[in-house]
Amino acid sequence: MNEKKAASQTPAPGSRRILFAGCLAHLTHDGLTDMLYVFFPVWQQLFSLNFSDVGLFKTLFSGSLAAFQMPAGALGNRFGLVRSLTAGTLLTCLALTAASFTRFVPLFAVLLIVGGMGSSAQHPLASAAVSRAFGGASSRNALSTYNFVGDLGKLAFPAMAALIIARTDWETAIRVMAAVGIASAVLVAAMLAGQAQAAPSLSSGQAATARLGFAMTKAFGALTAIGVLDSATRMGFLTFLPFVLKDKGADMSVIGLALALL
Template identity: 40%
Template sequence: MRLFSFSSPTTGVADGPGQSTSVSRTRVLWLSCTAHALHDGYTDMIYALLPVWQADFGLSFGALAMLRGIYAGTMATLQLPAGRLARTLGTRATLAFGTFLAALGYAVAGLSGSLLGLCVALAISGSGSSTQHPLASGAVSRAYGRNARGPLSIYNFSGDLGKSALPAAISLLITIMPWRHALWAVSTIGVLVAVVIALFLPSIPRDESSLEETSSQNSNGSRSGFSLLFTIGVLDTAVRMGLLTFLPFLLKTKGISQPMMGTALALVFIGGAAGKFVCGWLGTRVGVIGTVLATEGGTAALILAVICLPLAPAMILLPLLGVMLNGTSSVLYGTVPELTSVERTERAFALFYTGTIASGALSPIVYGFLGDRIGVHGATIATAITALTIFPLALALRPHLRTT
């Protein structure tokens, strides 16, 4: 299909004899997408398991929050060490081992009989998942070189597929078998993916002259440029997570029923998945800055519209709101390689993902305290204002980019 064609005639990827460069790049992309879907699915699978663990172990809400925090915390803090490890062991070995470790953690969770056991298991799984974002996105970036923006949008989109599929799968499995057996089943999938990565992910050279063209603009893509991009990513994540925190309460003030609440959130998430793909493609054609300004401006406008409109028209706008909320992320991820040298690609992605994950964890708390003081509507408006603060940062980023 033409839509998925992001080939570049100059990009080098090492592979076995007789393999074309194009086939090797494609294999890097789809194996990276598979890893992203699996790891993101493992991350969000916890939400479906928390009620089961609460009932089985008699856990408090604080203990449940701790479980989620342990997984997210280990995943965020170990991304930079994962990048350093990859420089020693190689991307393929490190990503395969991390995938195996993520699967092993859930297998251990299936054997645990206490809160401490669950904490250890989720720390193991989170440690394994720390390898995926920097290494897989770095592999796609180096494989496609200066044409990586489109493939990175596909890679970004694949994470949403995993977030949809694995939580749904575990929810179904625990209705037909004990939850421990269900965890062992999904762990087996992770082990198989780890084996496939170890056997079939092409090795990607770090010293290809063609790949060095990707970073030939480093005189413009300076450290200050990456700092601006990093700040935009942190704020964009804060807007998204802050709004999702208050959206159910905002819709509740409009009289939405509980069954319809699930539909409303599904509409946002479906739009978000589409936004990651479409806006990544759009960024390659209309420019990074134009796309960021459009998505952040659209986010702010749609947030205010959802606040002001009655329930029915607000529901109609939710998929488009999801597109705007998630669309910026694909453009930002695709810009990371443009602002860093090839040999530091994984480290740059690790820093970027660490910042956005931390923002996703902390921003709901900040907006929550704000909501206690000024109410749901006021805090929701604050998320729209945060989106607008990205405008001057995006304009300041323009001179650092090869194309805008």
Template identity: 40%
Template structure:
């Protein structure tokens, strides 16, 4: 009996134990799907020229993917509940890749819109199922692995837009999108080989982390998360055009996006540490204040200083989400931590899909500068909200 236990522990500590394979599979899926999502920013200027879209129209086209992905989080989680994580994540990746294949076909703007919707349906499955896979695998010790999972998504955000932007001067945009679809199909196959056919034993204690809140604190947290995402997506909508206006080429846009997303990945770790030492309230105040200031600063800086500032901006722009995400279990109702995460994803992703339409309309009515200033003011508006959240946070507030 003892030898069996020792053998089991030794197997769990090996590189390819089921536990680590689950984490690696979740990270691979997150890397690809977040990369798919944010590579669209490098394509926006190309689509605007080809289809004659306004800023608001461009935001609507993008929202077909982002809004579909966000709005279907909870339904997709329920519909795939009977599937294993292995089957659900492979299917999600295959559907997303198929959507990009449709976009690559010469069907004009209707084909582009249909492909974005189809890809959004596939990506809607990834967040809830991959997060649940990591949570079930590690139980109460899932906070660290969830941080690795979130970092993998930011890594995809840094890699894919840069690759697309570097390929655009060499190839037409449809072959570039088709190549990304092939990458997605390859990752779907890799997930089938990497993830265990039978899931590891779930650690159901994770569901007990909810503190029995009445919902007001979680609702306020969700609102803060939505405003934070709106700020980020609003700035990203205008960043390619801002860099072009400063004299940047397509490759420069890719480098700029990569620098911003690389800073965002670092922000996940830095702001998590900041949250542990300063508490939720002060961490969010610092990150949102710096976000607003650096966004305004990027308007007047020349191209090279702007590129230098972008990694620092990325740390604060993306770091807040790490603090907010780790607060979800504390403010969820008892026994509903999983559902709280699905609702939180729905709110922030939905905000990310819809808010740029408003910012785009502002830019169409005034100019791009007004759109970026509006996004910066959204970040500043979070500060009084997080002060109102303080009574619901207990010892984690300070």
């Protein structure tokens, strides 16, 4: 029994490389998502948007990101984790790049939806890769590192985007950050090459759980509620914070710094 327990807590071969790749994917996607807060004041002026329109823009990206996470997990099982994660990252970066070339609001909105769909692949696939590579207490430590690095992306990408906007324009900023995302996708794919492409087989006792992909327990429900409240509060605050700062005379670099600190 002790030997089995120890074996289950032993990291898989190449686990450090998998953790690094998962962290890089998390940093990139969370960074690309949060950097959009910097662009909202620019887009409001460019497209003559009101605050409800800005909120809709945010909802289009974040809503598609949330809605497609479970389908993204299923695609990962069918087509492989590496392919699906790489394709999702590239899709997000290409959608953001394409958005920098259009002034047609409906097309811009569609590209935000497509970008969110691409970003939906990261959480279910990268976190699954990390959790499978580690076991027991090692898994908790690895996932803590994974989550922490994602927060670093939320810090770095908005600040970088704001600095580029302050020195050039928003189109250049979003293209540069998308290029960073593409480079990240290539690196993640290289590090995860050769990893298992399908989910491990399930026992008959796991069949009910497999239909949803998780066990519906009270603890899970409580954590889900906390996550919903946290995300709703944070997104609403950060979406409109740049406008408040701009009205108080803050320039783009200050707005980027404020978002990075939060």
